Amino acid sequence: MSVELKKPTLKDYKGDQPTWCPGCGHFSVMAGLQRALVNLGLHPHEVIIVSGIGCSSKLPEYTRAYGFHTIHGRALPVAQGAKLAAPEMHVIVTGGDGDGYGIGAGHFVHAVRRNMDITYLVMDNSIYGLTKGQTSPTSPHNFVSKTTVKGNKEYPMDGLSIALANGATFVAQAFSGDVKRMTEIIEAAIKHKGFSLVNVLSPCVTYNKVNTYDFYREHLVDVPEPLPTREEAIRVVKEHGGHVHGILYVEKRPDFQTLLGIDWKMRDIAAGPMDEATIREIEAEFM
Amino acid sequence: METIRTLEWKVGGQQGEGIDSTGEIFARTLFRYGYYVTTYKQFMSRIKGGHTNYKLRATPYPTQHAGDFVDILLALDDETIPINRHELRPGAIVIQEGKETAIREEDGYLLAVFPLKAIATELGNPLAKNMIALGMSGALVSLPVEEFYAFIEKQFEKKGEKVIASNKAAVDKGYALVREHLADRMKRLEPLPRSTERLYISGNEATAFGSFMAGCRFLSAYPITPASEIMEWMAAHLPAVGGTILQVEDEIAGITFAVGAAYAGARAMTSTSGPGMSLKTEALGMAAMSETPIVIVDSQRAGPSTGLPTKHEQSDLFHMLFATHGEIPRIVVYPSSIEDAFYVAAEAFNLAERYQTPVILALDLVLSMNRTTIPRIDAKRVPIDRGKIVTPEEAKKYGEFIFKRYRFTEDGISPRALPGNPYGVHTASSNEHGEDGYITEDPVIRTKIMQKRMEKVKTARLSRPFYVQDGEADVMLVGVGSARGVIEEVARRLREDDGVTVGGLFIQQLKPLPVEELRPYLAGKRMIITVENNYSGQLLQWLRQHFPIHDRSTAITQYDGNPFRVTRVAGEVKEVLDRVRRAQEAHA
Numbered sequence: 027m028s029v030e031l032k033k034p035t036l037k038d039y040k041g042d043q044p045t046w047c048p049g050c051g052h053f054s055v056m057a058g059l060q061r062a063l064v065n066l067g068l069h070p071h072e073v074i075i076v077s078g079i080g081c082s083s084k085l086p087e088y089t090r091a092y093g094f095h096t097i098h099g100r101a102l103p104v105a106q107g108a109k110l111a112a113p114e115m116h117v118i119v120t121g122g123d124g125d126g127y128g129i130g131a132g133h134f135v136h137a138v139r140r141n142m143d144i145t146y147l148v149m150d151n152s153i154y155g156l157t158k159g160q161t162s163p164t165s166p167h168n169f170v171s172k173t174t175v176k177g178n179k180e181y182p183m184d185g186l187s188i189a190l191a192n193g194a195t196f197v198a199q200a201f202s203g204d205v206k207r208m209t210e211i212i213e214a215a216i217k218h219k220g221f222s223l224v225n226v227l228s229p230c231v232t233y234n235k236v237n238t239y240d241f242y243r244e245h246l247v248d249v250p251e252p253l254p255t256r257e258e259a260i261r262v263v264k265e266h267g268g269h270v271h272g273i274l275y276v277e278k279r280p281d282f283q284t285l286l287g288i289d290w291k292m293r294d295i296a297a298g299p300m301d302e303a304t305i306r307e308i309e310a311e312f313m
Numbered sequence: 314m315e316t317i318r319t320l321e322w323k324v325g326g327q328q329g330e331g332i333d334s335t336g337e338i339f340a341r342t343l344f345r346y347g348y349y350v351t352t353y354k355q356f357m358s359r360i361k362g363g364h365t366n367y368k369l370r371a372t373p374y375p376t377q378h379a380g381d382f383v384d385i386l387l388a389l390d391d392e393t394i395p396i397n398r399h400e401l402r403p404g405a406i407v408i409q410e411g412k413e414t415a416i417r418e419e420d421g422y423l424l425a426v427f428p429l430k431a432i433a434t435e436l437g438n439p440l441a442k443n444m445i446a447l448g449m450s451g452a453l454v455s456l457p458v459e460e461f462y463a464f465i466e467k468q469f470e471k472k473g474e475k476v477i478a479s480n481k482a483a484v485d486k487g488y489a490l491v492r493e494h495l496a497d498r499m500k501r502l503e504p505l506p507r508s509t510e511r512l513y514i515s516g517n518e519a520t521a522f523g524s525f526m527a528g529c530r531f532l533s534a535y536p537i538t539p540a541s542e543i544m545e546w547m548a549a550h551l552p553a554v555g556g557t558i559l560q561v562e563d564e565i566a567g568i569t570f571a572v573g574a575a576y577a578g579a580r581a582m583t584s585t586s587g588p589g590m591s592l593k594t595e596a597l598g599m600a601a602m603s604e605t606p607i608v609i610v611d612s613q614r615a616g617p618s619t620g621l622p623t624k625h626e627q628s629d630l631f632h633m634l635f636a637t638h639g640e641i642p643r644i645v646v647y648p649s650s651i652e653d654a655f656y657v658a659a660e661a662f663n664l665a666e667r668y669q670t671p672v673i674l675a676l677d678l679v680l681s682m683n684r685t686t687i688p689r690i691d692a693k694r695v696p697i698d699r700g701k702i703v704t705p706e707e708a709k710k711y712g713e714f715i716f717k718r719y720r721f722t723e724d725g726i727s728p729r730a731l732p733g734n735p736y737g738v739h740t741a742s743s744n745e746h747g748e749d750g751y752i753t754e755d756p757v758i759r760t761k762i763m764q765k766r767m768e769k770v771k772t773a774r775l776s777r778p779f780y781v782q783d784g785e786a787d788v789m790l791v792g793v794g795s796a797r798g799v800i801e802e803v804a805r806r807l808r809e810d811d812g813v814t815v816g817g818l819f820i821q822q823l824k825p826l827p828v829e830e831l832r833p834y835l836a837g838k839r840m841i842i843t844v845e846n847n848y849s850g851q852l853l854q855w856l857r858q859h860f861p862i863h864d865r866s867t868a869i870t871q872y873d874g875n876p877f878r879v880t881r882v883a884g885e886v887k888e889v890l891d892r893v894r895r896a897q898e899a900h901a
């Protein structure tokens with residue numbers, strides 16, 4: 027069935043009523059994402075948004091598109107499975123720092139090195155929001171919370187460097203305090219053919235009194251242009267303690283599905299009898 | 314010369330020394346000679362070294378059991394005889410690799426020692442010592458040597474004339490040695506009509522083949538014995554039809570990739586064994602909660618934990634029936650033969666999509682890895698049914714901004730729109746949700762949608778949810794999976810040797826259990842005996858939940874890592890029968 031489609035607008039993307047706390051950084055991430063999708067002329071039915079569990083992971087409920095609100099830490103594998111089956115869809119993954127760098131960290135590294143053509147927005151507030159304020163993998167050293175009462179004795183995880191070191195082809199950091207820049211970054215990430223990581227610094231106004239809007243406004247260092255090599259990108263991230271802003275590194279490389287070189291037809295299975303000729307052909311292996 | 318119609322043969326040696334392929338060559342040769350061949354491999358969780366053996370049983374009738382005894386044993390290492398001696402049939406012949414040729418009667422068997430390696434080296438190919446032993450095996454049953462030639466030509470086609478010639482020479486040598494030293498022990502395996510209507514196939518291959526034919530185009534998994542072959546078979550076959558497998562980072566990814574692919578509209582599966590099954594349990598709940606159709610294969614091995622990684626068991630039944638938090642609809646099927654593995658796997662995809670829920674397909678190590686002889690595939694038996702997937706036209710009729718993916722319907726199954734459908738936009742959710750997929754905590758909706766999910770699978774049925782044999786007998790032996798092979802043999806033996814008829818019931822659909830259909834074969838019987846490879850009699854406990862059989866049922870169990878021997882089970886069944894008879898007499 028061919029469908030006449032009007033140009034998409036923000037209204038098309040309006041989903042359920044958000045329940046986030048007023049001022050939560052996640053509002054801006056959603057605004058940036060929706061704006062980017064509209065700017066790219068994509069319709070909600072051409073997009074799948076997959077999330078894990080957390081305040082951030084509620085985004086697919088609040089954005090009208092195909093979506094899957096999965097379980098804690100498993101958004102990336104669900105999203106990659108969907109992309110394999112429906113390569114024509116634009117697959118976006120959203121979730122928190124706990125979801126992606128804690129419980130889902132194993133999947134994160136492998137998604138990076140697999141380089142499928144999907145976009146991963148980590149809505150990083152350095153806290154477990156939905157479970158009411160525990161220390162997260164990106165909470166600063168000595169961060170005090172209900173679970174690190176004498177201060178966090180671990181050191182924060184550096185998702186950007188992990189991605190860069192493992193061959194990510196698009197790595198960026200955005201900030202909920204700058205929706206305009208974020209929209210540009212997300213647009214570029216979606217357009218990028220391959221795995222794109224956008225770590226969005228997205229303050230939790232309720233539980234994190236350290237990593238606030240003001241904190242980031244004060245500390246973020248602008249990276250106006252992607253850096254020439256991944257080594258240089260890692261160096262810059264390290265130099266500024268991760269407080270960088272912009273697209274850090276981009277590399278053109280065939281994505282996973284292109285490399286597999288398969289004529290993708292996973293969904294084309296029609297109801298009806300099995301194909302007898304194929305059965306006979308395969309049976310020969312067993313005779 | 315004595316004519317025989319069955320042969321039980323075994324080759325034993327060190328792992329990594331071609332024991333498997335030696336067994337396979339003989340198995341395939343006998344299969345082409347017209348016999349029904351069933352094999353069983355015993356191996357350890359290491360790659361080089363350690364004893365391994367390959368058992369083969371050739372019969373003129375179909376069977377699923379590789380047999381209790383051995384007529385000819387090839388002992389290619391020192392451990393073969395001590396480990397396998399108890400299986401030797403009186404009068405068996407053992408061919409052993411040794412320093413010099415010697416033939417002597419041992420206690421109950423004939424030991425024939427030959428310096429196989431030296432002979433092979435003399436022939437110019439030390440690697441061909443197994444082929445000499447194979448030639449001897451063929452000669453001992455008067456198999457025409459051309460049967461081996463045909464196989465060798467095909468097997469070594471790519472390696473060239475020289476390799477073919479040296480392997481043929483090795484086989485010839487085996488025949489010559491038997492004629493020279495063992496002529497009086499030769500028998501004649503009766504030639505049977507050859508058939509092109511049969512396949513020689515393993516349970517893993519049949520499962521993969523069935524899934525492939527059902528339209529499964531994606532398999533994500535993590536390697537594990539005894540399930541890996543399913544992934545490997547699919548890896549070889551899927552790309553040509555626009556699909557792929559993915560060896561992913563762990564078993565959680567195995568199931569969640571499959572869930573994603575299924576959500577997007579592919580027929581998708583994951584395959585694993587117990588340890589992987591444990592990791593998958595949270596995502597199993599997600600598949601059910603989001604009403605996403607996937608197929609999960611659990612090829613069971615001996616647990617718990619890492620357990621005996623290369624040994625057989627049927628101890629994940631409870632896990633498959635109950636695992637995951639909360640309550641979910643699920644369908645659990647368990648093919649009772651290698652042939653059924655094809656059809657049950659194919660139907661699993663239909664059930665998954667028709668009922669929009671996960672289907673767990675149970676296998677066990679013996680069912681997975683044994684090969685046997687089955688009739689060719691009946692292409693018409695399982696037509697593909699994709700359930701309630703809606704087209705754009707159909708979705709448009711609802712006229713909804715947010716498509717109600719979890720719409721309440723009479724049968725509890727909601728129309729399903731696939732991503733890309735312009736009129737089906739929705740979010741699937743692992744949180745409790747209303748008809749539109751959005752989170753809700755409304756107690757009324759929660760209750761209603763819980764009922765919808767749980768009740769929709771009630772009518773799910775495999776086309777053959779169970780098999781019955783001698784269903785009118787008042788004692789029934791009940792089993793799942795590979796237990797069918799032993800039960801059929803036990804029933805045969807009791808009938809032939811003791812004139813006793815016991816029934817056999819082989820359940821292929823464990824959940825939802827087809828209680829009404831099963832009732833005639835379970836209720837009102839004198840005795841129900843389950844035959845199962847686990848400690849707690851899990852199948853028996855599951856049946857007792859559904860039938861009032863507590864005072865007349867028992868389980869014959871074994872959990873030493875090995876499959877049942879017919880002799881042992883037949884003996885125990887007779888004991889149970891005696892007990893029942895004595896109790897009745899005392900009563901009278």
Ligand SMILES: Cc1ncc(C[n+]2csc(CCOP(=O)(O)OP(=O)(O)O)c2C)c(N)n1
Pocket residue numbers: 079080081082083098121122123124125126149151153154155156157162230
């Ligand atoms: C397996 C599992 N463990 C724990 C939880 C509880 N849980 C829900 S959200 C969450 C952390 C969320 O933190 P993050 O991903 O950073 O998202 P945020 O709420 O901060 O946006 C946890 C631990 C769960 N849902 N599932």
Ligand code: SF4
Pocket residue numbers: 045046047049050051052081082151155156229230231232233
């Ligand atoms: S708790 Fe924090 S992360 Fe969650 S909605 Fe409120 S402000 Fe946002």
Ligand SMILES: [Mg+2]
Pocket residue numbers: 080122123124149150151152153154155162
């Ligand atoms: Mg967080």
